[in-house]
Amino acid sequence: MLTARTKSFAKENGWYQSSSAVFGLYKGYFFVLNSDYGSISIAAPYLDLKQEVQQVLKHLIAGNKKTLHLSEFSVDEQRVILVVKERFTYTRKHHLYETMDFLVGLFTQHNLAYEDRCLRCSSQNDLGYYCVGDAVTILCGSCYSELYESWRADKAEFTNQDKHYLKGGVGSAFVSLLGVALWVVLAIYSPRIASIALVLLGFLAFKGYELFGGKPGRFSAWIIILVNAAAVIVANYAYLLHGLYQRGHGIDLALQGPPAMVNQFAVNLIGSLSLCFLVWVVIFFQQRQALKFPEFKPAQLAT
């Protein structure tokens, strides 16, 4: 998340910003600052840390955890991440500088290479910062041109790929029907839990669509929602049939059964569909989100 504090730090250092973080070089090393509720994470990505260096860094950071007000940290082969907590007072800018100086000190002590070079070909000419979705990278001009072409091809393929609506729809219906069968059994033995468990049918409709190869597309959310609505109606109807059967009515009399039961069926159904409406909103936005292909573009200077 971008905040006034991280943006002001970025401006002071001539850094860049993506939709969620600020980043740039600090004393030769590449850092990404990300502000979250109650903490700021300082990440040094794209390093090349040998096992023994990782161990030493972990040891030294752990020893300074308190002084640096860290709530957590992690060190792996490629990156070091420190999370500075902001409990009662906000993290002052000078504390960010101190923490980054501490890291730069560790990196230079261990002779880690500066990161003022293209991360793909190591060229130091014509460097630029680029965002791929939320991720950031350093590239030279020619690497950017090459990667941009392959990104364009990938984007076209993603946009034009067959969405397999039919396969997805069949999968969604199949998995939903299995869910309905289980739900009816649950409803017979424990009607209270069943009314809440009904929302899981929405999840099954979505999983079934994916399992059978359906891809996110303009119509995918509508297919999943329609299948789910049908499954909810079938589930409630099956539960009504069971009730009628227990009272000695024939299944063919289903909707001519005792008015009280039919009314209860209608009330249950409206309740179920209202509950599922919330799930449909989630499915709708999830599918819209999945339709987005991450943008690849030059980073903007922090403003």
Ligand SMILES: [Zn+2]
């Ligand atoms: Zn390059």
